[in-house]
Amino acid sequence: MTWLLETTGLTRRFAGLVAVDGVDLRVAQGGIHAVIGPNGAGKTTLFNLISGLIVPSAGTIRFAGTDVTRLPPDRRAALGMGRTFQNIRVFGAMTVLENVLTGLHARTAPDLLGTGLLGTGLLGTVLRLPRFRAAEREAVARARAALDLVGLGAQAETRAAALSYGDQRRLEIARAMAPEPRLLLLDEPAAGMNPAETAALGALVRRLGGLGTTILLVEHDMGFVMGISDAVTVLNFGRRILDGPPEAVRQSPVVIEAYLGQKVAARLAKSAP
Amino acid sequence: MMAVPPWLDDLLWTYQNLIHSLGINGLLALSMYVVLAVGQLSLGQAAFMGLGAYGSALLTLKLHWPFWVVLPASCVAPAMFALAVGVPTLRLSGVYLAIATIGLGEVLRAVYLNIDLFGGALGLSGIPARAETWMIYGLLAAAVIVLWLIGRSRIGRAMEAMREDETAAQVMGVDIRRYRMGALLASALLAGIAGALGAHVSSFIGPNEYGFQPAVTILSFALLGGIGTPLAPVLGAAVLTLLPEALRGFSDLRLVFNGVIIVLAVLFLPNGVFAWRMRRRAA
Numbered sequence: 043m044t045w046l047l048e049t050t051g052l053t054r055r056f057a058g059l060v061a062v063d064g065v066d067l068r069v070a071q072g073g074i075h076a077v078i079g080p081n082g083a084g085k086t087t088l089f090n091l092i093s094g095l096i097v098p099s100a101g102t103i104r105f106a107g108t109d110v111t112r113l114p115p116d117r118r119a120a121l122g123m124g125r126t127f128q129n130i131r132v133f134g135a136m137t138v139l140e141n142v143l144t145g146l147h148a149r150t151a152p153d154l155l156g157t158g159l160l161g162t163g164l165l166g167t168v169l170r171l172p173r174f175r176a177a178e179r180e181a182v183a184r185a186r187a188a189l190d191l192v193g194l195g196a197q198a199e200t201r202a203a204a205l206s207y208g209d210q211r212r213l214e215i216a217r218a219m220a221p222e223p224r225l226l227l228l229d230e231p232a233a234g235m236n237p238a239e240t241a242a243l244g245a246l247v248r249r250l251g252g253l254g255t256t257i258l259l260v261e262h263d264m265g266f267v268m269g270i271s272d273a274v275t276v277l278n279f280g281r282r283i284l285d286g287p288p289e290a291v292r293q294s295p296v297v298i299e300a301y302l303g304q305k306v307a308a309r310l311a312k313s314a315p
Numbered sequence: 316m317m318a319v320p321p322w323l324d325d326l327l328w329t330y331q332n333l334i335h336s337l338g339i340n341g342l343l344a345l346s347m348y349v350v351l352a353v354g355q356l357s358l359g360q361a362a363f364m365g366l367g368a369y370g371s372a373l374l375t376l377k378l379h380w381p382f383w384v385v386l387p388a389s390c391v392a393p394a395m396f397a398l399a400v401g402v403p404t405l406r407l408s409g410v411y412l413a414i415a416t417i418g419l420g421e422v423l424r425a426v427y428l429n430i431d432l433f434g435g436a437l438g439l440s441g442i443p444a445r446a447e448t449w450m451i452y453g454l455l456a457a458a459v460i461v462l463w464l465i466g467r468s469r470i471g472r473a474m475e476a477m478r479e480d481e482t483a484a485q486v487m488g489v490d491i492r493r494y495r496m497g498a499l500l501a502s503a504l505l506a507g508i509a510g511a512l513g514a515h516v517s518s519f520i521g522p523n524e525y526g527f528q529p530a531v532t533i534l535s536f537a538l539l540g541g542i543g544t545p546l547a548p549v550l551g552a553a554v555l556t557l558l559p560e561a562l563r564g565f566s567d568l569r570l571v572f573n574g575v576i577i578v579l580a581v582l583f584l585p586n587g588v589f590a591w592r593m594r595r596r597a598a
């Protein structure tokens with residue numbers, strides 16, 4: 043079996059702390075793969091390593107048959123990797139549609155046959171050559187389709203900063219999905235949503251999974267994950283402690299103890315003054 | 316050139332210097348704009364302008380090249396220095412570019428002062444007035460239009476994305492180093508052209524015209540006007556070029572005035588006076 047994404051011994055240290063500790067993660071092509079673990083388990087750090095925003099202290103990352111360990115984030119995007127952020131990062135001053143068009147940056151890159159200048163490159167842009175205009179029209183059509191997919195079609199011309207919190211999350215998903223990436227990383231997409239929004243989001247993620255994009259999802263909310271995932275990896279203190287289908291993970295005493303134990307401890311810490 | 320009615324001819328003659336300054340400062344404002352538009356801060360615009368001015372003046376005075384060759388050639392030195400400063404600093408955080416470009420300006424000023432070829436403190440004089448008003452405004456208009464077309468495209472979206480959130484932009488596939496370098500090069504070219512035009516309208520250039528003070532003035536063009544569209548910094552430059560004329564008696568206070576403008580603009584009008592935003596798509 044070849045994996046769409048494969049990390050080997052992936053490690054990241056921050057001064058005195060090992061946030062991700064020798065993680066071997068294998069994500070199969072297709073379907074929805076969840077990474078769960080309590081707050082501080084290293085899930086976001088793992089995503090930052092996979093998408094190239096930080097460099098690993100040790101280990102390798104292979105994506106779509108390429109060793110991407112040393113590639114910058116934009117090259118990984120060009121290979122078909124997209125992501126959203128735990129803390130929303132939409133371009134607030136842009137319209138909703140412009141946000142999604144920006145998400146198509148890698149997809150609308152000037153092509154290789156020396157026509158970079160003529161298409162969406164500098165010359166094609168300044169001279170408004172037919173190829174440039176065709177690319178721009180196609181990008182707008184794709185962006186609108188992505189907005190319709192997440193239910194934001196009617197807000198295309200709204201300033202992104204004016205959207206509600208839940209809609210900004212949807213916009214981020216549309217922006218990351220528009221180029222039809224091979225792998226979409228979603229970092230806690232349900233964070234801060236109410237139960238109704240979370241349910242709608244679950245349906246959306248499942249729909250995205252059916253479109254040929256493989257989804258790697260980070261959540262600390264087990265309930266959200268269990269209903270929609272095909273495979274689950276459990277992280278705790280930066281280490282992978284379990285891998286398997288959701289039912290097996292749900293029933294594993296190791297996970298329940300490590301994961302829920304943490305959560306209960308966290309809740310107790312929070313309620314104490 | 317074209318026939319101009321006598322009244323207009325008189326007007327142009329009377330205010331010739333001011334008209335030239337307005338156009339040249341507009342080009343300088345655009346040279347600031349392209350760097351700010353990708354979220355970087357360079358204070359090297361005056362240094363690039365000086366390279367264009369000295370380079371073009373020497374080509375004219377010593378080598379007697381025709382002006383239509385001198386003008387494009389005047390971009391070579393600014394572009395080379397932009398690469399030399401940009402390659403090591405643009406991979407780092409933004410503050411390094413700002414510091415390195417201030418340093419570049421001071422180093423070049425020392426070079427002009429101490430090397431005979433550049434005329435020392437006296438500068439270079441007797442430069443023929445070969446830059447015509449129509450050239451200045453033709454180039455300014457071309458620059459505004461080109462930057463406008465770029466702004467409304469994939470490239471313009473990437474630039475705005477970088478300015479808003481470099482991390483998010485990178486994840487969308489924007490090669491931020493390449494865009495930063497491209498912006499710095501474009502900035503150097505615009506400033507170099509402005510310098511060459513300036514040298515060939517004023518007949519004299521000296522080392523102090525390209526130091527730290529003009530660098531700050533050029534920054535204030537863009538801070539006052541804003542960078543929402545390419546026209547905004549040009550209008551900012553126009554305001555800051557015309558106001559001192561209106562307040563002639565206070566010309567000593569020009570630097571203070573610019574400082575106050577920067578502070579007020581940053582505090583109260585973070586998007587500039589001309590803060591319209593342009594659409595970022597062409598379809």
Ligand SMILES: Nc1ncnc2c1ncn2[C@@H]1O[C@H](COP(=O)(O)OP(=O)(O)O)[C@@H](O)[C@H]1O
Pocket residue numbers: 056057059061079080081082083084085086087088
């Ligand atoms: N840039 C950083 N510098 C120092 N420590 C960090 C940094 N980023 C994350 N950490 C630490 O690494 C650990 C894992 O964090 P994170 O990956 O955000 O966890 P999760 O997303 O699972 O909640 C935490 O203890 C966090 O404080």
Ligand SMILES: [Mg+2]
Pocket residue numbers: 085086087128230
């Ligand atoms: Mg996290």
